[in-house]
Amino acid sequence: MSIPAIPLARGVEAAIEYLTLHFAFLTKALSRLVETGVDALVDAMLWLPPWLFIAALSGLAWKLAGRRIAVFAAAGLLLVWNLGLWAPMVSTLALVLIATLVAVSIGMPLGVLAAVFPGVKRVVAPALDFMQTMPAFVYLIPAIPFFGLGPVSAIVSTVIFAMPPATRLTYLGIEQTPAELVEAADAFGATRAQKLFKIQLPLARPTIMAGVNQTIMLSLSMVVIAAMIGAKGLGGEVWKAIQRFEPGKGFEAGVGVVIVAIILDRITQAVARKSPAAQTR
Amino acid sequence: MSAIEVKHLYKVFGPNPRRGVELLEQGQSKQALLERGLAIGVRDASLRVEAGEFLVVMGLSGSGKSTLLRCLNRLIAPTCGEVFLDGVDITRLSDKALREVRMRKFGMVFQHFALLPHRTVLENAAFGLELQRVDPAERSRRAAEALELVGLSGWAGSLPGELSGGMQQRVGLARALAVNPDILLMDEAFSALDPLIRRDMQEELLGLQSRMRKTIVFITHDLDEALLLGDRIVIMKDGQIVQVGAPETILTQPADDYVARFVEKVDVSKVLTAEAVMHKASSITWPKDGPKAALHKMREVGISGIMVRDRDQRLLGVISAEDAARALDAHVETLEGLIRPVPSVRLETPLAEIFGIAQFPVAVVDEERRLRGLVVRGALLAALAGNRAPERAAELREAA
Ligand SMILES: Nc1ncnc2c1ncn2[C@@H]1O[C@H](COP(=O)(O)OP(=O)(O)OP(=O)(O)O)[C@@H](O)[C@H]1O
Ligand SMILES: [Mg+2]
Numbered sequence: 001m002s003i004p005a006i007p008l009a010r011g012v013e014a015a016i017e018y019l020t021l022h023f024a025f026l027t028k029a030l031s032r033l034v035e036t037g038v039d040a041l042v043d044a045m046l047w048l049p050p051w052l053f054i055a056a057l058s059g060l061a062w063k064l065a066g067r068r069i070a071v072f073a074a075a076g077l078l079l080v081w082n083l084g085l086w087a088p089m090v091s092t093l094a095l096v097l098i099a100t101l102v103a104v105s106i107g108m109p110l111g112v113l114a115a116v117f118p119g120v121k122r123v124v125a126p127a128l129d130f131m132q133t134m135p136a137f138v139y140l141i142p143a144i145p146f147f148g149l150g151p152v153s154a155i156v157s158t159v160i161f162a163m164p165p166a167t168r169l170t171y172l173g174i175e176q177t178p179a180e181l182v183e184a185a186d187a188f189g190a191t192r193a194q195k196l197f198k199i200q201l202p203l204a205r206p207t208i209m210a211g212v213n214q215t216i217m218l219s220l221s222m223v224v225i226a227a228m229i230g231a232k233g234l235g236g237e238v239w240k241a242i243q244r245f246e247p248g249k250g251f252e253a254g255v256g257v258v259i260v261a262i263i264l265d266r267i268t269q270a271v272a273r274k275s276p277a278a279q280t281r
Numbered sequence: 282m283s284a285i286e287v288k289h290l291y292k293v294f295g296p297n298p299r300r301g302v303e304l305l306e307q308g309q310s311k312q313a314l315l316e317r318g319l320a321i322g323v324r325d326a327s328l329r330v331e332a333g334e335f336l337v338v339m340g341l342s343g344s345g346k347s348t349l350l351r352c353l354n355r356l357i358a359p360t361c362g363e364v365f366l367d368g369v370d371i372t373r374l375s376d377k378a379l380r381e382v383r384m385r386k387f388g389m390v391f392q393h394f395a396l397l398p399h400r401t402v403l404e405n406a407a408f409g410l411e412l413q414r415v416d417p418a419e420r421s422r423r424a425a426e427a428l429e430l431v432g433l434s435g436w437a438g439s440l441p442g443e444l445s446g447g448m449q450q451r452v453g454l455a456r457a458l459a460v461n462p463d464i465l466l467m468d469e470a471f472s473a474l475d476p477l478i479r480r481d482m483q484e485e486l487l488g489l490q491s492r493m494r495k496t497i498v499f500i501t502h503d504l505d506e507a508l509l510l511g512d513r514i515v516i517m518k519d520g521q522i523v524q525v526g527a528p529e530t531i532l533t534q535p536a537d538d539y540v541a542r543f544v545e546k547v548d549v550s551k552v553l554t555a556e557a558v559m560h561k562a563s564s565i566t567w568p569k570d571g572p573k574a575a576l577h578k579m580r581e582v583g584i585s586g587i588m589v590r591d592r593d594q595r596l597l598g599v600i601s602a603e604d605a606a607r608a609l610d611a612h613v614e615t616l617e618g619l620i621r622p623v624p625s626v627r628l629e630t631p632l633a634e635i636f637g638i639a640q641f642p643v644a645v646v647d648e649e650r651r652l653r654g655l656v657v658r659g660a661l662l663a664a665l666a667g668n669r670a671p672e673r674a675a676e677l678r679e680a681a
Contacts, residue, residue: 184395186356188409188460189384198411202399 020145031147038094038151045090050081061263065270069263076259085237085256092223092233093260095151099158099219104212107163111170115200116192121171128164136161136222140229154226162218169211173204209272216264224257234260284464284496285330285353290362292322292348298360311519322348322357324520332463333494337501337511339543345520346500347468353498354387354466355379384413388457392469394449396441402428402452403437409460427459428452430489447478454486467499471506483509504543516540555635556628558664559645559654562588568597568616572608575600575616588644588652589620596644596652599623628653632664
């Protein structure tokens with residue numbers, strides 16, 4: 001006797017079909033709206049002359065992360081410009097910024113809720129594990145029927161893929177607040193909100209920032225992969241190079257990704273280190 | 282009315298703690314409870330703390346001191362029993378009313394300071410006021426006052442990490458004092474400090490207490506600290522209060538072997554000071570006295586040397602009978618040339634330090650070098666042997 005296969009795939013597809021049927025008009029409309037926003041941001045960033053953009057970004061890097069990173073940022077971005085990858089780089093950066101912003105503004109409050117309410121955490125923690133271990137490509141497929149080919153699908157799947165560390169490190173950071181400090185706050189009559197905002201969040205800041213850093217890195221890697229569903233940018237260049245078998249071009253675009261990754265990583269790490277609670281530890 | 286009154290307080294940790302209390306009331310042992318996964322924190326504790334009293338709680342590790350202390354402000358919710366604060370049972374308060382009580386009535390000082398590392402000393406001291414939503418100007422003013430009380434005015438802008446342990450604990454104390462609480466709870470507040478700093482802090486706390494008259498509940502492992510600070514001492518064992526009493530009562534009439542063993546360890550030489558064992562000088566002379574008068578005074582009370590003071594009662598030194606007799610033979614008129622230096626200690630010098638001095642008697646002087654008394658070898662040895670400790674401790678307390 002053979003055990004019939006559980007129709008998991010069919011079930012998922014049926015669910016997606018149902019959702020598309022009833023909600024796709026909404027998500028498509030949303031998608032068009034967001035797409036205009038993304039385009040506007042990219043246009044604005046491209047409107048700046050590259051040299052000015054590079055100068056501004058290096059200046060920011062200098063201020064936040066020191067001279068070495070600033071020099072690296074300037075040199076790296078000049079190289080990207082020189083290779084003719086400026087426009088793709090800018091569009092990748094814009095997607096990463098938006099995806100990170102969305103992921104953090106959902107992920108962080110969720111982390112706070114999980115830290116405060118054990119019930120929320122019991123649901124959220126396994127969901128995060130699921131989101132993170134599911135191969136990233138899988139998210140791309142259902143995004144299309146809802147949001148169509150293009151940057152919005154890329155952003156949505158990126159948010160799902162990149163959000164877990166923002167949530168997880170937020171609740172870990174809060175839970176790791178020294179018990180004696182929480183007790184001190186209780187002893188002086190703190191409310192739960194006072195404890196959270198005056199003690200736990202400030203002390204968790206380095207940990208939360210480490211989560212934001214990871215979210216940015218994951219966003220970048222996902223945005224590159226999302227080129228397969230029509231996100232442009234450096235990933236798009238890589239994708240083109242694969243299809244036309246141009247290993248040199250592919251390598252150039254890859255180097256561009258690495259440069260963006262290093263700049264984003266070093267700057268966010270420096271910001272995490274600069275947070276006041278980290279200084280006194 | 283007592284500031285705090287604890288009635289039949291129990292705290293059992295673990296699943297179904299009420300069942301644990303029932304088992305205890307049925308006479309089950311601590312072991313029997315442990316087998317059911319229940320740990321005894323506090324067991325049937327009843328206690329009154331008077332307003333303005335300095336109460337010290339002692340006991341071995343795990344005896345329930347911290348649990349008892351935390352039941353007073355309900356940081357730990359008692360399993361059963363009552364805790365009255367000025368007649369209000371805190372175990373029955375709503376969360377909001379409880380926060381209010383913690384805010385207004387209590388200040389707490391922690392073993393490892395529990396300061397916020399990302400905030401300045403002033404902001405830390407102002408923390409309790411901030412929680413009370415006192416406006417920032419007023420908050421800073423009161424926090425600055427509290428810092429001044431503990432001698433940290435110059436450090437308001439520093440971060441706690443830049444301060445030594447002793448200074449950090451002063452900040453902890455300032456934070457507690459800033460809210461002007463009726464009751465100070467201190468859980469091993471000085472245990473993490475090294476001995477010299479610890480001594481300073483003890484004296485400072487006593488000084489503050491003599492001015493402010495807070496009700497203080499202070500936990501310590503250290504009997505010397507308990508004897509120095511406590512108006513009364515509570516001794517706990519396995520969650521139970523085994524004895525409550527004035528320090529001298531604990532020393533002289535330990536309730537059982539457990540307490541007796543605690544007291545055994547007391548280091549009299551650290552607790553008792555010169556003031557506690559000194560005698561009044563039976564006779565004193567002035568430089569203007571001639572050798573003859575000095576010799577006469579010595580013979581009168583049967584001593585072989587006599588202390589010399591100036592007009593302002595300040596100690597000048599000692600003159601031996603031998604020297605005086607020789608001077609008399611040589612027809613010397615004054616004592617000036619005969620005065621020899623004498624070892625002297627302050628009133629508050631611990632006996633341990635006096636023991637190192639080889640020459641007796643030792644003069645005891647106050648801060649203006651006025652002669653206050655003498656320590657003779659016999660009295661010192663007697664005190665160290667322990668048989669004078671209780672009565673002297675009692676005198677000490679009266680003097681303090
Ligand atoms: N949260 C808890 N859960 C379970 N058992 C606890 C808990 N807190 C304390 N206990 C137990 O209660 C007993 C009393 O602990 P408590 O911390 O009050 O002792 P203590 O006298 O303060 O000891 P120490 O001198 O080590 O600080 C101990 O046996 C301890 O194991
Ligand atoms: Mg303790």
